[in-house]
Amino acid sequence: METVTVNSLLSSYIPVLVMGLVAVGVSAALVFLSFVLGPRRPSPQKDAPYECGMTPIGSARERFPIKFYLVAMLFIIFDIETVFLYPWAATYRGSAGNGMMLFNLAEMATFIVILFVGYIYVWKRGAFEWE
Amino acid sequence: MSPIVLMITGMIVLLIGVGKPSPERARIVTTVAWLGSLGAGMVAAFNLGIGTLLPSVLGESTLSFGGGMINDSLGAVFNIVLAVSAFLSVIMSDRFLAERRLPAGEFFALMLFSASGGMIMAQAFDLVNIFVGLEVLSVALYILSGFTRRDVRSEEAAVKYFLLGAFTSAFLLFGSALVYGAAGITMKAGGTALLAETPSYTNLSTIALALSSSNNAAFPLATNPMFVTGAVLIICGLCFKASIVPFHSYAPDVYEGAPVPVTAFMSAAAKAGAFAAFLRFYLVLLDGGQNAGPYRTLLWGLAAATILVGNILAVRQTTIKRMLAYSSIAHAGYLLVGLLAMAPANGKISGSEVWELAQTSVGYYLLVYTFMNLGAFAVLAWLGRDRGREYTQVSDLAGLAKRQPVAAGVMAVFLLSLAGIPPAAGFFGKLYLFLAAINAGYVGLAALGLLASVIGAVYYLNVIVSMFFRDGENGFSSANARGGAMWAAIIAAVATLLLGLIPLPNITPKLQQKIAPPKNAKPKPSIRPGT
Numbered sequence: 001m002e003t004v005t006v007n008s009l010l011s012s013y014i015p016v017l018v019m020g021l022v023a024v025g026v027s028a029a030l031v032f033l034s035f036v037l038g039p040r041r042p043s044p045q046k047d048a049p050y051e052c053g054m055t056p057i058g059s060a061r062e063r064f065p066i067k068f069y070l071v072a073m074l075f076i077i078f079d080i081e082t083v084f085l086y087p088w089a090a091t092y093r094g095s096a097g098n099g100m101m102l103f104n105l106a107e108m109a110t111f112i113v114i115l116f117v118g119y120i121y122v123w124k125r126g127a128f129e130w131e
Numbered sequence: 132m133s134p135i136v137l138m139i140t141g142m143i144v145l146l147i148g149v150g151k152p153s154p155e156r157a158r159i160v161t162t163v164a165w166l167g168s169l170g171a172g173m174v175a176a177f178n179l180g181i182g183t184l185l186p187s188v189l190g191e192s193t194l195s196f197g198g199g200m201i202n203d204s205l206g207a208v209f210n211i212v213l214a215v216s217a218f219l220s221v222i223m224s225d226r227f228l229a230e231r232r233l234p235a236g237e238f239f240a241l242m243l244f245s246a247s248g249g250m251i252m253a254q255a256f257d258l259v260n261i262f263v264g265l266e267v268l269s270v271a272l273y274i275l276s277g278f279t280r281r282d283v284r285s286e287e288a289a290v291k292y293f294l295l296g297a298f299t300s301a302f303l304l305f306g307s308a309l310v311y312g313a314a315g316i317t318m319k320a321g322g323t324a325l326l327a328e329t330p331s332y333t334n335l336s337t338i339a340l341a342l343s344s345s346n347n348a349a350f351p352l353a354t355n356p357m358f359v360t361g362a363v364l365i366i367c368g369l370c371f372k373a374s375i376v377p378f379h380s381y382a383p384d385v386y387e388g389a390p391v392p393v394t395a396f397m398s399a400a401a402k403a404g405a406f407a408a409f410l411r412f413y414l415v416l417l418d419g420g421q422n423a424g425p426y427r428t429l430l431w432g433l434a435a436a437t438i439l440v441g442n443i444l445a446v447r448q449t450t451i452k453r454m455l456a457y458s459s460i461a462h463a464g465y466l467l468v469g470l471l472a473m474a475p476a477n478g479k480i481s482g483s484e485v486w487e488l489a490q491t492s493v494g495y496y497l498l499v500y501t502f503m504n505l506g507a508f509a510v511l512a513w514l515g516r517d518r519g520r521e522y523t524q525v526s527d528l529a530g531l532a533k534r535q536p537v538a539a540g541v542m543a544v545f546l547l548s549l550a551g552i553p554p555a556a557g558f559f560g561k562l563y564l565f566l567a568a569i570n571a572g573y574v575g576l577a578a579l580g581l582l583a584s585v586i587g588a589v590y591y592l593n594v595i596v597s598m599f600f601r602d603g604e605n606g607f608s609s610a611n612a613r614g615g616a617m618w619a620a621i622i623a624a625v626a627t628l629l630l631g632l633i634p635l636p637n638i639t640p641k642l643q644q645k646i647a648p649p650k651n652a653k654p655k656p657s658i659r660p661g662t
């Protein structure tokens with residue numbers, strides 16, 4: 001019989017806590033040391049945000065077309081479809097052994113049909129047109 | 132089955148509605164949508180069993196989806212409630228959408244998806260499925276409440292609802308994770324294997340087993356701080372959806388800002404889904420035996436606060452929708468009384484009589500509440516926009532009986548029912564709830580509920596007085612607008628009146644027993660049947 005208590009459960013996280021503390025401590029120490037010890041010779045080139053490339057013009061917080069968001073969202077939706085399809089395809093052959101092949105095929109068909117309805121919807125609503 | 136019917140109808144509606152907008156298309160979409168919700172209601176009614184109106188959950192129940200979903204009469208009753216609210220909301224929105232040139236396809240599809248989410252919650256028997264159902268219900272509601280995009284209030288409602296809803300969903304999910312962990316530890320420490328048909332620590336029957344099994348004396352689940360925290364967080368998440376008092380503050384703003392048909396829908400559907408899940412989860416907590424006492428105290432406080440705050444704040448409202456929002460908060464409190472009455476106040480093991488009475492009364496009250504509350508909103512949708520102005524203030528209703536006698540009469544039926552005045556079903560709903568509460572020993576809470584109902588009568592009757600006995604020179608016409616909302620209101624009014632007259636198989640005999648007990652009646656010893 002396994003004996004588990006809350007204390008033993010939480011104490012297994014102590015290394016994580018120690019690691020977090022060490023990481024914070026080391027990075028804070030390094031930043032502080034380079035601030036104290038590092039030589040400082042500022043020049044206009046060094047103060048520029050980027051050392052090469054275009055000179056920045058204006059703020060980066062500009063308004064830009066909402067279509068970018070739309071494209072990004074649609075991309076994520078159909079990307080996830082692929083993400084789900086791969087593991088399904090990889091395990092599908094294994095389901096032949098336990099007679100679940102037809103069931104698994106029907107499951108995935110349901111998923112694809114639901115996504116396809118969404119696809120028709122966004123298409124007809126003109127979400128794919130850039131104009 | 133019912134959620135699947137609604138999902139498929141929703142997809143069909145979405146596909147039909149996506150073409151070029153035209154009145155014919157909107158009409159087809161509306162017809163398909165209400166037929167679909169009617170079909171889902173029929174399926175649920177069939178599951179419930181024809182001829183046995185509102186039996187208790189003690190009937191047959193079957194598990195499906197790996198033990199994650201349960202098919203029982205409790206789920207069927209809540210499915211009927213959700214189908215009714217979808218049906219009434221769909222038919223009341225035709226003119227609202229046409230006047231504002233809103234796309235009917237998306238609107239109805241979202242409404243049906245939302246209702247199916249509530250049905251998933253009603254039948255869920257696993258914390259994960261409860262969460263999935265809650266999200267399907269809520270995400271569609273967030274969009275629906277912001278559906279009139281040009282309206283600032285509607286936008287405000289959507290953002291408020293979304294932000295607070297996302298927070299409380301996280302509460303629910305975090306609570307589920309804690310309960311999962313605690314149940315797993317207990318089961319392992321006790322050496323108890325998972326049940327073959329419910330192979331998960333998030334499953335409600337597994338949690339109930341872990342709570343009640345005697346072989347976990349080394350690591351009792353009911354007093355485990357991790358479990359208690361998780362259970363309270365889950366209760367918080369469900370209380371938000373049901374707008375129970377400390378989590379109610381979003382309700383008036385969201386109800387006021389959202390479009391009328393959406394407000395109508397969410398006032399019933401979100402509550403139905405949340406209460407179904409709450410009921411099932413509370414039943415699990417009761418398996419903790421003596422350790423369930425603190426939850427009882429917690430729910431007692433929540434119910435008392437909800438009833439009082441809802442009724443008292445409603446008195447001061449001048450906007451109709453805000454008033455109805457506070458009234459719906461108060462009604463959530465009454466429902467909580469019924470939920471609490473499932474276990475006796477003294478912590479003893481309850482007899483099946485207490486159990487049945489409480490569950491039947493909650494189901495009955497929710498059904499009645501759906502009809503009367505949706506009906507009141509349907510009247511608002513029916514009156515609609517008149518010469519560019521909307522009926523928003525309570526004072527706008529002044530003199531309505533002279534201008535539009537039918538609408539005023541129907542509205543009066545709903546308000547009387549909400550106030551709990553005898554001919555209407557609302558009275559019987561309250562009667563059964565308080566009867567169940569007294570039966571379980573919560574006499575104080577029942578008395579408090581009765582007193583608060585008297586306060587409630589003030590603001591409901593105030594509207595009736597203003598409709599019938601005051602003159603309103605507020606520039607509204609007396610043209611009686613036709614449309615689906617009129618039918619929704621009339622159907623709801625007929626149902627409100629009829630439901631009160633239908634005897635319930637496992638309540639009416641008990642009621643007779645209470646009022647005129649038969650001679651030589653001996654109390655039968657009974658034990659609580661297992662879940």
